[in-house]
Structures are given as C-alpha cells and as structure tokens.
Amino acid sequence: MKKLLKTLFSAVCLGLCAGALAPEAALAHGEKALEPFVRMRTIQWYDVAWSKAKLNVNEEVVITGKFHVNADWPRGVAQPDATYLNVSAPGPVFIRTERYLNGQSSVSSSALKLGGDYDFKIVMKARVPGRFHLHPFFNLHDAGSVVGPGQWMEVEGDASAFTNRIKTLDGSVIDMETYGLANGVAWHGIWIALGSAWLLWWVRRPLFIPRYKMLHAGQEASLVSPLDRMIGAAIIFAVPMIVFGANFVTDLKYPNAIPLQAAMDQIDPLPPAVDVGAVQVKIQRAEYNVPARAMIMTALLHNGSEHPVRVGEFATANVRFLNPAVIQPPQGEGATLAAREGLSVDTADPIAPGETRTIRITAEDSLWQRERLDGLIRDADTRMGGLLFLYDNAGQRYVSSVSAPVIPKFY
C-alpha cells in the first residue's frame, strides 16, 4: 500500500513538473466565461473582418466591423456610460496605431447609446513574431468585457526591427520602445548605489548578536559612532538637495509637460441600421430545447418592403446560425463559430410584401453548448437576445434585434 502511494505521489509530481516545464499556449481570452445573457444582450457584433491574417513585423492589419447596442440591455449590467473598444491579445504583440468609431478618430472611452448602431475600424501594427489570437472587445464600465469574434494572426520577421516613432508637440521625434529608459535606469542606478552604500556601511560590522548584547549591557554609545551620525546628518541635508535640484532641472527641461489625460470622447450613433426599414420582427415566445440544443423562436414578422423576404441568419454572442437556403457559409476562421445548417424556418415560402405572418425559427447546433450559451437557462436573467438577418431576392439585408424570455424544455 505504502509503495503504491509512493508511486502515485511520484507520478503526480512528475506530471506537475512536466506540465510546468511544457506549458501550452493559451488559446482563449475567456470569451465563453461571461454569463450568456450579457454576451447575448449587450454588444451585438456583426460583419467583423480582418484585412489579412499573415503579415510581417511593422506591417499593419485593419479590423473592421459593426455592432448594435441592444436596447433590451440587461438590468443587472451597468449602463454603457463609459465603454472602451479594445483588442484582446497576449500582450502588446501588436500596437494599436489608429481607432475609429463611426468614422471618428478615438483614443479614449466613450458612452454608447442603447439601441444605437456603430461601426469601427482598428489599425494594428505587428510588433512581435508569432501566432496570436486577436479579438476586438468592449470594456464595459462596472460590467466587464464583451468579446467579439476572434482571428488567428501569423506574424513573421524580427522583433528587433520593430519601430514606433512619434513626434511630440515640442517637435522632437521619439522612439516609444526606448524613450526614457536610459534616464530611468540611470536614476534608479544612482539611488540604488547610495542605498547600497548605506546598507554596506552598516552590514560590514558585526550585527545582531553582538549589538544586542552590547545594547543590553549599557554600551549603546559605541554602537552608533559620531561618524555614523555625521553621515546621517549629511543624508538628511544632501538627499533632499539632490531630489529637489533634479526636480527643478526636470521642470526646466520639460516646461510643456501636462498631466495624464482623462477625458472621454463623445461619439454619436450612426443613422439606425438595425430595426429600421420595412421589415419588423417580434419574438412572441422562445423555448430552449435542452437535449436537442435548439432555440425555437415563434416570431411575428411583418414585411412592409416591396420584395419577398426570407430569414437567413440568427446571430448571438458571436455564434451564427445560418439558413443554407439563403446564406453562403463563411470561409476561414469565421466558419468555426458558424452553424452552416443551423437555422431553419417552419415554412420555406418567403414572406410576401405586405404580409404579416407568424413563423417558427429554429436555431439548432451543438454550438449552444460548446460556446456555453446553453447556460442561459440557469442565469439570473433568462432573456435571450440576438440579431435576425432577413434578405430579399435583390440581396437587400434587413437586420432586426430580437429578444425574449426563454423557457427551457428539458425533455
């Protein structure tokens, strides 16, 4: 028994050591960790695209896309009064050189309006060679981050060739990779040298036991000599002199220095792109069939356009359920979060112009489980949300933001 335990213990130790010595790369950014109702009913991403997936150090990739801010915002999530469009990556392997929201250059946070439509563009410059997974994501104040669709990027080249030169308002050109480093290290070096000298001044002499015995034997006077006191006085005088002198010189050297900036950008939504136009959709009932991994939505649909329309896609939390009769399956990495035949409608007939019809839409795929969206039925807020895409024969797209309470069906 003892031998068995010993063997088991050794095996566990070996396993842990092997795991520690050969770590695997992190392949995710916690995008499935956020509760489903937050992912489904806050920032609804769509049409996200990358200009390229392979590039060299110093080359740029452009991320573009759109998002709708769900009007049925969860009550348990703070309102989007302070949000920041960010990029998730394993450290600054890319730098962000430009960012636009609705065509407006933006470097700070901004508020989003419920029901608002936005588009974005982020320009990233490759800095470190390797294979990295990037996502656009939104930092939501007091709520966390809502991650958009991801993309693997392959960067080749030499990291040391990376350059990032910036012109300051005083006219000088600086290299962000090295700016201020030598000066900072030099100042640290000076103070570390002085601190070490003070420590060595004391450590060179017998320390703990002899000094304790001498102190308690009434020989305190010999423990701190007049020279020690003189050095102490010099420290009290000289150190502040150096500090304030250097501070004064720095003020002279950088007369235009300003405080850190803490302003927010003001960005208005685009003209509405979702829930506008001639097609209107209202979900009357939504059921989630647990064993079938299917969301069944009963929708009242009115087609006020001049062409017949068909339901082509239901998108929620970056997962796309596609109706193969309407939508061509995506290529590349986008396919991993797309259920190519995941969407079906109870009638193949398009909704005719002027017609109002109740239809049953089924979004069925294991992606509900793989993306941990099936946990919605155990959330504190069990309303689902997403974007429904409808198309007419001429290729016109109508986007509708839908939401409804979800009733689970366990058998």
Added chain:
Amino acid sequence: MTGKSLDLPAQPYTGEKARLSRAYDYLILVLALFLFIGSFHLHVALTVGDWDFWQDWKDRQWWPLITPLMMITFPAAVQAVLWPNFRLPFGATLCISCLLIGTWITRFFAYHMWNFFPINEVLPATMLPSALVLDAILMLSNSLTVTSIFGGMAFALLFYPTNWPIFGMFHVPVEYGGAQLTVADLFGFQYIRAGTPEYLRIIERGTLRTYGQYATPLSAFCSALLCTLMYPLWWYLGKAFATTKYVQNI
C-alpha cells in the same frame, strides 16, 4: 575621515564566537532579503498595484498619495525591530531595496520578456531617497515621535520630486488621434492591455479642482499627514509580531 574613525566598533566576541555570530548575521540577512523581496513586493503589488505598474497611472493626485502611504508600512515595521533591539538604522533602506529588487525582476521578466511590454512603459518608481532620510532621522532622533512626524512627512514629500526626473519626460504632450495626450497616455493606447480604459485608471479624479493646477503638492501633503499616522501604526505592528527571544537565549 581618518582610518581610525572607520574602525569597526568593539564587540564582545572574539575568535570562534565572533565567527559564529557573523555567520548568524549573514544567515539572517539572506533570509530577510528573500522575505522582504517576496512579502513587501506582494504588499505593494496588491495595494499600490497599477499606479506603480504603468506609466499612464502615474498621475498628480492618487499616485503621490497612495504610494508613500503604502510603502512606509514595512519600513516602519522593520525599523521597529532593528533599531530598538540592535541600533541598526537601515530598516527602511533594506525594505525599499528589497522591494526594488523584486520589482525590477518582475518588470523585466514578467512584463517585458513574458508579456512583451516595453520596459520603459513599466518603469517602477523609487523611494530610496525617502527611505534613506527616514533611516537617518530615526538614527539621529532615536525617537518614535520625531521619526513619525518628520520622517513620515519627509518620506511622503520626497516621493514626487524624487520620481519626477524619471517620469517627467513621459508627460510631454503629443497630438494623436485628434487629441492631446501625454507620451504616457499614448503607451496605454498603443500597447494594448485589458486595463487600458481611462475609466479603469484611477487618475485625476477627486475634488482638488479649486487649487488651479497645483494638485500635486496638496496630494503630497495629504500623504505626508497620513504617513505620520501610518508610520507608528506599522511600527507597533512590527513590534508586536517580532521577537528577540532567540537572541536572548544565545
């Protein structure tokens, strides 16, 4: 400075006893070094945290308030052991030196090598001048009260001017994306990290708006006042949790 004045003070031991007591000194020093590198560094990472990690957190209001207040803690506690029991006035310098060793190791290996941040974006602040003055005041005054008041104040008041020569150049303005930013802000925008948004940065917030643009001295004096209270608090913590009974038995 004569050769005589540099002589080491007399000690009660000679020969083998002296050698053993010296070995004991080194043992304690090495243990203390690792203990304070770990514990003080952890304490500062958890309390000062982002203000010390990132260029774009080092503001005029919160950084000079929080940093000295949280960094006077361990120095006070260690001084409470080293000075009353051994008359060694290097507790503060020892703690801050250990902190800097831990900080530089982390910034270089974790932030720079592992997470790719340029090292100039994560330059740490230094409190060594403050620590030297704190040690010197304790040695010369031999008084907890005097050290609390004058040492505590000096510890906080020296912080910002000590670090301005390192960080001032990162406050040079830049026009970027149609806005005026500092170079430090630009690091936050360009070198992506999850905590970039300024609403997450606790900077330039508060009610110090009625003093024009002179928020820093007010923050520094506020920190100085709080440090005079924090110093004795941690002095007594150090005194309560340390013992010399093992030295007494030797």
